[in-house]
Amino acid sequence: MNVEKDIILVLPEKIVAELKECNRNAAPTEACGLIFGDIKKIETAKENFQIHYIGKQFYCLKSNIESYGSFALIEDSDKYFEIHQDAVYNRQLRMISIFHSHPVPPYPSSIDIENMRYLNEDIGKKRNPFKNQIWTIMDMNTEDINGFIYYNKELLQVDLKIMNE
Numbered sequence: 001m002n003v004e005k006d007i008i009l010v011l012p013e014k015i016v017a018e019l020k021e022c023n024r025n026a027a028p029t030e031a032c033g034l035i036f037g038d039i040k041k042i043e044t045a046k047e048n049f050q051i052h053y054i055g056k057q058f059y060c061l062k063s064n065i066e067s068y069g070s071f072a073l074i075e076d077s078d079k080y081f082e083i084h085q086d087a088v089y090n091r092q093l094r095m096i097s098i099f100h101s102h103p104v105p106p107y108p109s110s111i112d113i114e115n116m117r118y119l120n121e122d123i124g125k126k127r128n129p130f131k132n133q134i135w136t137i138m139d140m141n142t143e144d145i146n147g148f149i150y151y152n153k154e155l156l157q158v159d160l161k162i163m164n165e
């Protein structure tokens with residue numbers, strides 16, 4: 001899998017701690033949640049850009065369907081609406097990442113890849129809010145984190161930067 005160095009998932013330590021807590025509370029079931037924040041295009045040199053996905057607020061969700069965790073939350077539209085109200089209307093943030101944990105190494109499963117592909121399609125003329133999201137996957141045991149994006153019809157691993165505030 002290609003690693004895209006110009007797309008960076010920036011997570012403050014506070015959010016990383018919350019992801020770990022979410023993982024521990026759900027184990028041995030897969031944890032899932034949504035990360036909201038900002039997406040910024042940053043010029044690093046002349047005509048060179050990086051895209052930073054900056055996490056600011058995490059919402060841990062209970063998943064009741066094993067292995068389909070992240071997908072189940074998307075279908076729970078009431079919960080999604082509640083989170084959206086708080087993050088977007090109250091805090092002026094945008095969704096940047098779909099989080100879930102894995103009992104196996106933190107790489108997308110075949111189901112994840114299928115969902116990433118599916119969620120990247122526009123629905124009619126409406127912009128799909130799950131398009132171009134980073135999928136943050138945590139190893140349930142080691143708590144290692146990886147980020148992935150389905151971008152221009154290609155599955156890429158992104159760089160991860162953990163910030164201590």
Ligand SMILES: [Zn+2]
Nearest residue numbers: 102108109112
């Ligand atoms: Zn998965």
